[in-house]
Amino acid sequence: MVKKAVQQFMLGSVLKNETSVRETLAAIKAAGYDSIELCGFMLHPMGFMIRILTKAAGMPVGSGGNLDWEKLIKESGLNVVSVHQDLGSIERDAAAVAEEAKRFGTDTVVITGMYRFDYGSAEAVHDLARRLNAAGRALKRQGIRLLYHNHNCEFLRVAPGVSGYGLLLAETDPDAVNFEFDSYWCAECGADPLRVMDALGTRMKLWHINDRGTRQPGPCMTPILKSDSMELGTGAMPLNALCDKAEALGVEAVILESHRNWIDKDPVKSLELSAKYLNSRF
DSSP, X not given: OOEEEEEGGGGGGGOOSHHHHHHHHHHHHHHTOOEEEEEGGGSSOOOHHHHHHHHHTTOXXXXXXXXXXXXXXXXXXXXXXXXXXXHHHHHHOHHXXXXXXXXXXXXXXXXXXXXXXXXXXHHHHHXXXXXXXXXXXXXXXXXXXXXXXXXXXXXXXXXXXXXHHHHHHHHSOTTTEXXXXXXXXXXXXXXXXXXXXXXHGGGXXXXXXXXEEOOOOSOOSSSXXXXXXXXXXXXXXXXXXXXXXXXHTTOOEEEEOOOSOOGGGOHHHHHHHHHHHHHHHO
16 A cells, blocks of 8 residues: 655744644644655754755755654654655764664665755766665665655756666666655656656655646736646646556655645645545545
């Protein structure tokens, strides 16, 4: 059975104290989700500058890093489908990263991309594939599997007809590295998520889902509309076809994540609306 989860990162604006976290986790459970996906740097206290920078980027992390997430999630009844981490942390201490994942009851760690990394450079992507393979093997020795999560930058061309993402798929070892595919970011840069799913095959273990459209109302300066994330079923993504493909590939969990443009500017209301679509499909 496909699990349904919410990524912790979309909840930063409502994670203020234990009471708000309990209310948010209860709302996730009540909406029909059975799991949550955690973001490693939101599980621990973080510096003031990180909080300012993420808020300025429209992705506030809140103050939940000061809370006991193991206790709060256990109380909520939600499972942890995976923990997002950065490559540097795994390279520095794979055992510590694995231990934290196990404490949350998951065997999966996900790398979420590289900051200031040149995905348009074949040489850089070759090196990243090498590092991912090493990190995946280090985690595997600890009983943890490694997945790689894309954004849109991986679809830059490193050669005619070859993307950075295609190179990562070809050069990573399936015994060490598999994938959490984000179809929204793939579509955002003009790639075809269904074709990418076909290329991933059974190496696509988890799926980040989002819809894409616009809320721009009425007449505007030009008829060209700006797109953004939308609640599931309200945008233009081919979600039914994507769901069919994900099920055919045996995807283990579908995970909702959006960072902005929520209905009424409320991430909880947004995830509740998206749950109506997910519950009709899974």
